[in-house]
Amino acid sequence: MPSFEYKLSVLKSGHCVNKERINLDMNLQPGLRLLSNICRIRGFASQVQAPLTSERYKVTRGNFAALNDKDLGYFESLLGKTRVLTEESDLEGHNTDWLHMVRGASKLLLKPKTTEEVSAILKYCNERKLAVCPQGGNTGLVGGSVPVFDEIVVCTSLMNNIISLDEWSGVMVCQAGCVLEALNDYLMERNFIMPLDLGAKGSCQIGGNVSTNAGGLRLLRYGSLHATVLGVEAVIPNGTVMDCLSLMKKDNTGYDLKHLFIGSEGTLGFVTKVAIQCPVKPKSVKLAFLGMDNFQSVLETFKRAKQDLGEILSSCEYIDRASITSVTDNLNVKNPIGDFPFYMLIEASGSNETHDEEKLNTFLEKIMSNGTVTDGTVASDSSQMLAIWALRERIAEGLLYDGYVYKYDISVPLTTFDDFVQDVWKQVGDDVVRVCGYGHLGDSNIHLNITSKTYDPKVTSKLEPFVYEWTSKKKGWRSRPSNAQLEENV
Amino acid sequence: MPSFEYKLSVLKSGHCVNKERINLDMNLQPGLRLLSNICRIRGFASQVQAPLTSERYKVTRGNFAALNDKDLGYFESLLGKTRVLTEESDLEGHNTDWLHMVRGASKLLLKPKTTEEVSAILKYCNERKLAVCPQGGNTGLVGGSVPVFDEIVVCTSLMNNIISLDEWSGVMVCQAGCVLEALNDYLMERNFIMPLDLGAKGSCQIGGNVSTNAGGLRLLRYGSLHATVLGVEAVIPNGTVMDCLSLMKKDNTGYDLKHLFIGSEGTLGFVTKVAIQCPVKPKSVKLAFLGMDNFQSVLETFKRAKQDLGEILSSCEYIDRASITSVTDNLNVKNPIGDFPFYMLIEASGSNETHDEEKLNTFLEKIMSNGTVTDGTVASDSSQMLAIWALRERIAEGLLYDGYVYKYDISVPLTTFDDFVQDVWKQVGDDVVRVCGYGHLGDSNIHLNITSKTYDPKVTSKLEPFVYEWTSKKKGWRSRPSNAQLEENV
Numbered sequence: 001m002p003s004f005e006y007k008l009s010v011l012k013s014g015h016c017v018n019k020e021r022i023n024l025d026m027n028l029q030p031g032l033r034l035l036s037n038i039c040r041i042r043g044f045a046s047q048v049q050a051p052l053t054s055e056r057y058k059v060t061r062g063n064f065a066a067l068n069d070k071d072l073g074y075f076e077s078l079l080g081k082t083r084v085l086t087e088e089s090d091l092e093g094h095n096t097d098w099l100h101m102v103r104g105a106s107k108l109l110l111k112p113k114t115t116e117e118v119s120a121i122l123k124y125c126n127e128r129k130l131a132v133c134p135q136g137g138n139t140g141l142v143g144g145s146v147p148v149f150d151e152i153v154v155c156t157s158l159m160n161n162i163i164s165l166d167e168w169s170g171v172m173v174c175q176a177g178c179v180l181e182a183l184n185d186y187l188m189e190r191n192f193i194m195p196l197d198l199g200a201k202g203s204c205q206i207g208g209n210v211s212t213n214a215g216g217l218r219l220l221r222y223g224s225l226h227a228t229v230l231g232v233e234a235v236i237p238n239g240t241v242m243d244c245l246s247l248m249k250k251d252n253t254g255y256d257l258k259h260l261f262i263g264s265e266g267t268l269g270f271v272t273k274v275a276i277q278c279p280v281k282p283k284s285v286k287l288a289f290l291g292m293d294n295f296q297s298v299l300e301t302f303k304r305a306k307q308d309l310g311e312i313l314s315s316c317e318y319i320d321r322a323s324i325t326s327v328t329d330n331l332n333v334k335n336p337i338g339d340f341p342f343y344m345l346i347e348a349s350g351s352n353e354t355h356d357e358e359k360l361n362t363f364l365e366k367i368m369s370n371g372t373v374t375d376g377t378v379a380s381d382s383s384q385m386l387a388i389w390a391l392r393e394r395i396a397e398g399l400l401y402d403g404y405v406y407k408y409d410i411s412v413p414l415t416t417f418d419d420f421v422q423d424v425w426k427q428v429g430d431d432v433v434r435v436c437g438y439g440h441l442g443d444s445n446i447h448l449n450i451t452s453k454t455y456d457p458k459v460t461s462k463l464e465p466f467v468y469e470w471t472s473k474k475k476g477w478r479s480r481p482s483n484a485q486l487e488e489n490v
Numbered sequence: 491m492p493s494f495e496y497k498l499s500v501l502k503s504g505h506c507v508n509k510e511r512i513n514l515d516m517n518l519q520p521g522l523r524l525l526s527n528i529c530r531i532r533g534f535a536s537q538v539q540a541p542l543t544s545e546r547y548k549v550t551r552g553n554f555a556a557l558n559d560k561d562l563g564y565f566e567s568l569l570g571k572t573r574v575l576t577e578e579s580d581l582e583g584h585n586t587d588w589l590h591m592v593r594g595a596s597k598l599l600l601k602p603k604t605t606e607e608v609s610a611i612l613k614y615c616n617e618r619k620l621a622v623c624p625q626g627g628n629t630g631l632v633g634g635s636v637p638v639f640d641e642i643v644v645c646t647s648l649m650n651n652i653i654s655l656d657e658w659s660g661v662m663v664c665q666a667g668c669v670l671e672a673l674n675d676y677l678m679e680r681n682f683i684m685p686l687d688l689g690a691k692g693s694c695q696i697g698g699n700v701s702t703n704a705g706g707l708r709l710l711r712y713g714s715l716h717a718t719v720l721g722v723e724a725v726i727p728n729g730t731v732m733d734c735l736s737l738m739k740k741d742n743t744g745y746d747l748k749h750l751f752i753g754s755e756g757t758l759g760f761v762t763k764v765a766i767q768c769p770v771k772p773k774s775v776k777l778a779f780l781g782m783d784n785f786q787s788v789l790e791t792f793k794r795a796k797q798d799l800g801e802i803l804s805s806c807e808y809i810d811r812a813s814i815t816s817v818t819d820n821l822n823v824k825n826p827i828g829d830f831p832f833y834m835l836i837e838a839s840g841s842n843e844t845h846d847e848e849k850l851n852t853f854l855e856k857i858m859s860n861g862t863v864t865d866g867t868v869a870s871d872s873s874q875m876l877a878i879w880a881l882r883e884r885i886a887e888g889l890l891y892d893g894y895v896y897k898y899d900i901s902v903p904l905t906t907f908d909d910f911v912q913d914v915w916k917q918v919g920d921d922v923v924r925v926c927g928y929g930h931l932g933d934s935n936i937h938l939n940i941t942s943k944t945y946d947p948k949v950t951s952k953l954e955p956f957v958y959e960w961t962s963k964k965k966g967w968r969s970r971p972s973n974a975q976l977e978e979n980v
């Protein structure tokens with residue numbers, strides 16, 4: 001599959017830009033969702049240019065063809081002039097990520113509207129050996145949707161039609177460029193919800209969610225996209241349309257190839273349509289924010305929540321002190337409870353408010369009376385809930401204020417979450433501002449973040465391969481390739 | 491992958507044996523689970539020999555090597571004499587299925603205990619070009635686990651160790667040969683359950699469940715095995731062990747290859763270990779059995795159940811009149827409610843009995859007061875529930891009494907379930923005893939069954955490709971290959 005660059009291979013880790021270079025306006029209202037912050041950061045950050053990825057990471061361009069006028073003529077004949085963009089200003093937002101961590105040098109942005117157009121584009125590029133970079137909402141934190149060299153950016157933004165919703169089965173079919181939040185809004189009006197929810201939902205697109213196997217806050221309840229995506233239509237590099245667009249919850253016809261497109265980052269094919277199973281909209285949502293004195297209490301609270309909340313447990317987030325203080329200290333957001341080494345954010349959503357309330361009260365009574373949890377607060381109206389969610393969702397933003405951020409998105413057994421953070425602290429503690437961990441307890445997925453005042457290669461060399469080896473030893477996974485893989489791929 | 495026969499390819503459809511040839515003892519107690527009946531059928535049916543699959547379907551043996559003494563010597567050196575079985579009596583149960591629909595002529599049964607032994611067997615067979623038939627509990631209805639010619643049967647029965655259960659995350663790891671019910675019993679003692687449940691649970695093995703992507707009665711609630719299986723270890727034909735045994739709910743390391751082993755019927759690899767996410771055991775289970783006057787009411791009841799029962803809805807089965815009467819007329823099982831063209835069986839299970847009862851009552855009140863449902867009964871103790879489940883689980887057995895059964899396991903949009911049955915009736919009604927449909931509403935999966943007094947090739951030619959084309963037109967799937975695929979594969 002020659003015309004697809006394996007872009008992840010050139011990214012060593014998700015290091016974030018230094019706050020000095022971003023010069024953020026920090027007068028943000030507490031309670032704003034991360035999404036609004038992304039927009040603000042983007043607005044300010046666009047004045048600063050990230051170094052070219054190819055130069056920063058010293059990568060050599062693959063043996064791809066260079067774009068010429070004849071190519072442009074072909075694309076214009078296919079899409080019309082308005083959807084073939086070559087101006088630097090048009091390409092700016094597509095050549096870099098919102099954190100300004102990586103930057104490519106694409107000279108061409110194509111905006112197909114249909115599967116047939118995507119197919120024609122890929123077929124042509126494959127024959128001409130032109131490199132392609134598929135791009136959705138471009139909200140990723142690891143640069144996977146940004147060109148590295150002069151790849152043609154093929155953007156799904158105009159492929160944003162909802163094709164069907166079967167109100168009996170809850171199965172929705174839509175094009176890849178539909179924005180997650182728009183899909184959720186559409187469904188909410190019809191008494192359904194999307195089975196996934198992310199901080200970036202206002203910009204990220206379902207095709208990108210599927211291609212990156214995005215997890216998020218509802219995975220605990222509704223499962224990963226391997227569970228909820230029933231069908232995928234994808235175009236492979238030679239232009240062939242793979243119709244794996246099943247609408248059936250059970251489909252045993254032949255090999256279930258759609259799973260290969262879920263999470264393969266566009267390297268196997270360009271996702272053009274998605275069929276997804278949508279749950280019924282919960283009638284009641286409640287949120288508890290709890291503080292614990294030790295990690296064992298975190299584990300016990302999680303187990304208790306699974307027992308007592310059972311089928312209404314919809315989110316279970318873990319946040320350590322160093323993560324919370326990045327928000328309270330750096331962003332002036334108020335922590336509504338006392339100071340604790342560990343916090344948990346537990347969401348319950350169900351079909352009967354009275355029942356849900358009773359379950360939540362029983363759960364809270366148990367964990368408070370036996371001393372597992374010593375302080376907490378419960379929110380049930382949406383503004384209170386947003387304010388609490390902000391403590392979790394604004395951590396990524398808060399960390400930027402420390403200076404430079406080394407980011408790792410890792411799954412390890414949940415019992416090892418704190419050991420991991422402590423071991424990393426021992427490994428780099430003297431050289432850094434902060435080592436912190438937060439993430440999805442239900443999915444065993446921890447966001448490990450280390451910050452230093454400015455970028456320090458000594459920290460990187462202490463972190464890698466240390467973090468990868470630690471993860472591997474625990475049979476976990478990490479979101480980025482190890483050095484060994486990098487050397488192999490670059 | 492030369493040493494794996496694609497056994498499904500030789501099966502045209504799941505036609506069942508004639509009752510005269512089985513001579514069943516029908517004095518079964520109402521309320522017995524299908525499993526007990528399977529054992530009884532087996533006991534009686536073993537006196538009758540199915541025709542050889544290769545002769546019945548006129549299939550030609552592939553160009554595989556023939557077993558010799560040197561091969562036997564190798565296997566004995568590897569496994570010891572007691573796990574290398576060549577007596578006809580040892581092989582009898584492994585050369586045929588429980589319905590005595592298909593029969594192979596294997597001369598060798600191997601019983602490995604470890605992945606390493608499976609690897610050595612497959613490596614040797616691949617090099618010697620000996621055909622292999624992986625076999626679990628051999629409970630399938632479509633003959634996928636039975637040899638067609640003289641394939642070596644490699645049976646997982648002795649690979650029955652539970653390796654670990656993480657009581658924090660609910661992730662269990664076990665060998666492929668663990669029996670589903672044994673796993674569920676083990677988990678129940680530890681406050682968990684298996685996320686899948688099948689009538690054959692007393693004999694079927696988890697490796698076979700995974701290889702066939704078994705659905706069953708809990709799919710609606712906990713999702714398919716693509717959702718609940720976190721990891722798979724499989725041996726590919728050259729003996730290489732594929733370690734996709736992730737224990738993580740989220741794992742985005744590279745391509746997610748384990749999904750290819752789920753549902754590929756052993757054609758890509760021999761599943762040796764499984765890691766599965768186990769839900770917490772529900773504290774309360776209730777079962778409603780309802781009668782409806784028309785199919786629209788079935789759909790409305792399903793939609794209402796999703797709304798009112800929400801997160802506690804755990805099964806939603808659909809049964810038409812012709813299916814129910816196969817049990818009531820042929821097996822003398824009592825139908826506790828009146829005579830209706832359509833029935834539904836709705837199970838609710840949750841973490842709080844009072845809440846669950848209230849939800850169920852609200853739901854029932856609504857559908858009864860608006861006339862959607864005119865009669866029904868609710869069971870909450872286990873013997874009552876078993877008696878009601880028998881009405882659903884004994885249909886396959888009841889149908890045998892009509893004579894010959896033409897079986898199709900099909901997913902189509904649930905709104906078309908009854909149209910499908912009616913159209914098939916119009917197509918073959920004059921030539922058959924019964925056309926009936928029952929199955930999993932939540933999964934859009936209908937079991938279409940047609941019976942005739944004796945096998946009639948005219949019925950087959952009217953059913954095929956009619957059923958396949960109907961399914962395909964609705965973008966559904968069927969459990970068996972179409973004629974076109976058959977011709978391609980045989």
